[in-house]
Amino acid sequence: MANFKNTFLNGIVKENPTFRLVLGMCPTLAVTTSVQNGLGMGLATAFVLVCSNFVISLIRSFVPSKVRIPAYIVVIATFVTVVQLLMNAFLPDLASSLGLFIPLIVVNCIIFARAEAFASKNGPLDSVADGLGMGLGFTLSLTIISAVRELIGAGTLMGVSVLGPNYPGALLFVLAPGGYITLGLVMVAFNAVMKKLDSRRKGAEGSVA
């Protein structure tokens, strides 16, 4: 069980897919214009990631390694289609604002990378934990980035006005360049925090010794 927890936590902080592994940049940059979109995209990706990790780890022993990539793509595309149909039926607003990027979950490198690097080598339970951790780590980073962009760009959070009606809004942060710049700056902050934590841990060990 400790193993399950470690695998799970690994994806959220230590190997955070966005800030550490730098995977899945396209949706990260494109849909984070508002918290709703970021959160929706993150959860949709997490769902696909958990399901595809589970199935791929079940079929890993009898899929010949030569055809494993097409096989994985079919598994992933199937779950993406499931998400696409469910979202169109139950969350049509979200579906239309995410648009093109729902089918593009298929080619999100995070899903493929985890299938190849983790699910094809580990059992179903661990793979689910990995998918859950990676998926939530991805959701967390999307939510952070979209919160920054929505707050600075429009003065709102989840559509609720935070900075008051007189806030002029900074369109740059909602437009394309804001995506790159915000992600860069959030990554700097993440690196700085991780560095501080590392040095504090080292400092604590040093004082004990």
Next chain:
Amino acid sequence: MIKENLWLILLGSILVNNFVMSKFLGTCPFLGVSKKVSTAVGMGVAVTFVMGVASLVTYFVQYYILEKFGLQYLQTIAFILVIAVLVQLVEMVINKTSPSLYKALGVYLPLITTNCAVLGVTILNITESYSLLGSVVNGVGSALGFMLAIVLFAGVRERLENSDIPACFKGFPSTLIAAGLMSVAFLGFQGLI
């Protein structure tokens, strides 16, 4: 069918709706393969070829197979399979006909399958209901826009490598911010059409 202006599609897809700079498609290879100008050019050429052919093939798949049998919901699966097969085919053909080009493109060929620009352009062609010719022009134009961005950015990055920047900004953060500034420049094309 309304007559499309092919020049507008071409110009729009290269400059105004540049895939990398304003639509965020193909960002992964954009950040991954833009370290050197020469590799960026190789990647760009390979992507242009695949995107042109993929636009052509998926047009027929959509209108003559999926819509004929009412299978539109299989679009995602069908298109990604077409692209995967196509990339494999292109790899084999290039290997047979021109080994030197094959060597130059190397690992970039298989990587194209997971380039979301390719799947993105094929789906966009359908949602924008372009004609056959329009689809191919849009595919090639978008790919040329991708190539333009990746080659320009490789030039920026080659200089960025040697500059003195704070430790926290090293690597990806500085690259992303540079990409953001370049994207601001591409915003200037917005009023072109």
